[in-house]
Amino acid sequence: MQSMKCLLFLLLIATTGCGKSGSNTDTTAQTTNTATIGLPSTFAKGADVGWLTQMEATGYKFYNSSGVQQDCLQILKDKGINAIRLRVWVNPTDGWCNKADVLAKAIRAKNMGFRIMIDFHYADSWADPGKQPKPAAWVGQDINALKTSVYNHTLDVLNTLQANNITPEWVQVGNETNDGMLWEEGRASKSMANFAALINSGCSAVKAANSSIKVIVHISNGFDNSLFRWMFDGLKANGANYDVIGMSLYPSTTNWADLDNQCLVNMNDMVSRYGKPVMICEIGMDYASPTTSKAFITDMITKVNSVSGGNGLGVFYWEPECYNWQGYNLGAFDLSGKPTVAMDAFLLK
Template sequence: MKRRMTISMAAMLLCFGMSCKKDTTPAGNQPTSTTTTTHLATEATSTFANGSDVSWVTQMEASGLKFYNSSGTQQDLFTILKGLGINAIRLRVWVNPSSGWCNTADVVAKAKRAVAAGMSVMIDFHYSDTWADPGDQNKPAAWTSYSTSTLISTVYSYTYSTLSALKSNGITPTWVQVGNETSNGMLWTDGEASLSSTNFQNFANMITNGYNAVKAVFPSAKVIVHLANGYDNTTFRWMFDGLKTYGAKYDVIGMSLYPTTSNWSTLDSECLTNMNDMVSRYGKQVMICEAGMSESAATTCKSFLSDLITKVKSVSGGNGLGVFYWEPEAYNNWQGYGSGAFDPTGKPTVALTAF
């Protein structure tokens, strides 16, 4: 369902290399920082996040789909996942989706269910009306006429408003992603990082405004900057060197990892190397925000996840925070997605026993 494309690193590096001067573009109406926090969190994370993104659940339920535990008994999805060791739920947020799914009200409803099940919550802002990923970072329709400064300030006001809705419903997220798979920025073209130093500065200001909004509502929540392809150290260094240069504020470096059945061991190892490099180079904690593998290879997927979880737990200084499986509840080729972890009868596969 999610399109993934490789960013041309040669183009990125050339563009970034053209100018590393500090741009003085203001971040809308909110304060920006000219430095980035590089110290590691001193406290250990109390609970490793065994996580799942289940943003499709309400839409699936409305379509009549049901979920069953391993014994074949129909249960609420959150109950099933809790029984499998899942202790954290990730939910994407779209600004004004045409179908209504994943808007603020839908996210609040799902987050309340997660909290009721005793799970931690991650909120994943796409800052779009639909999918945001390395090949698609389109502005919400209502924001397309905004100037760059208004766009940047709107990141603050929209983030603040959405999180305030969660807070008023008794929900306190543990983590908040400011953007989804922002391997080349977000809210294109204003925040398309590879275009110029000015655009990179715009992106950094967007991140900082998102960070400031999160901390204004939930001071203890950890703010994540999330990139695709967690094995790709070149792209990660390019992006986070740039965010450091342009003064972005954030707490955690998030990664996606979607290997094949033949290359998962290699990519897991490369991802671990990258995670340790991020901790050492930028003084940040790391997390796998998305992971997945073909649902037809459940046993291999279990091996992949077990190995990945072990590697994240081994990150230097205990700075690996967790692993989230992306939409495991999707089954019967829901929305054309083939990497769920439930079988055609709506029961979890062996893959999720890795948690």
């Protein structure tokens, strides 16, 4: 998750109660996206729902486009979502997004037929481009000890999932690691070799759990080709092992078309330069502009599907179910707890 999203937590939110009716600034009626662009059956149309169990525990309800209360995951599935992304924190103080919470959400997703991505933050809370803090239990460890901690934690979580008949299709080794992770030892601008070694520890653990799982290295600003070349040139030079290049993209309502175009150029460059497929692991836009958001998502799905050689694997929306929650305004549900028209973009086939 990007730094700018974390800053949104500090904003004051409206007083609209959980599940109570509210209005969107764009009142466009819910529609069905009947467009067909030839998406392969393997194309991931995903949603990160890491906040879901916490929202439910505080009384949040979710409603389909007709206003009928339903399980949020069912609402997302009916909107075309076929994959769920879940973040893992090492030892969060409130328990949310720890191993047990992730397992509970993964079981629900698996039972509903979703494909699953696991996103390791390697922190006790948010890790993103602006901060990559060590978990409290790992503070003081040198790079060799950190490599061992990354391996053991990754393998433990994945073994727990597999003991419950859940094998993720993808695993992120780190979240938005624009300058590496586990700072300072793993800061890429300080030691790309150390960051590559941490990636390899995580990758080795993933493959030890199940060799079929695809390992993703994920950084933000998918439009920034120079950033991606710096990172993946550095990882290549230091022998990093991974399977997929992951990106985030959070444009505004006015610059999304330009950034989408730049992102497509970058995706094709990544495929040709490194021989790796690409995936958009996070997108989002202001919930109050749902028609613009729908156009953005539709364009992003179309562009990822057009990546050369069929190497665009999918698009995930970050926390679409959020409404009136912790000041986060880039979800895709309105203040009445219903999906906005933006979610219809995922009905593309």
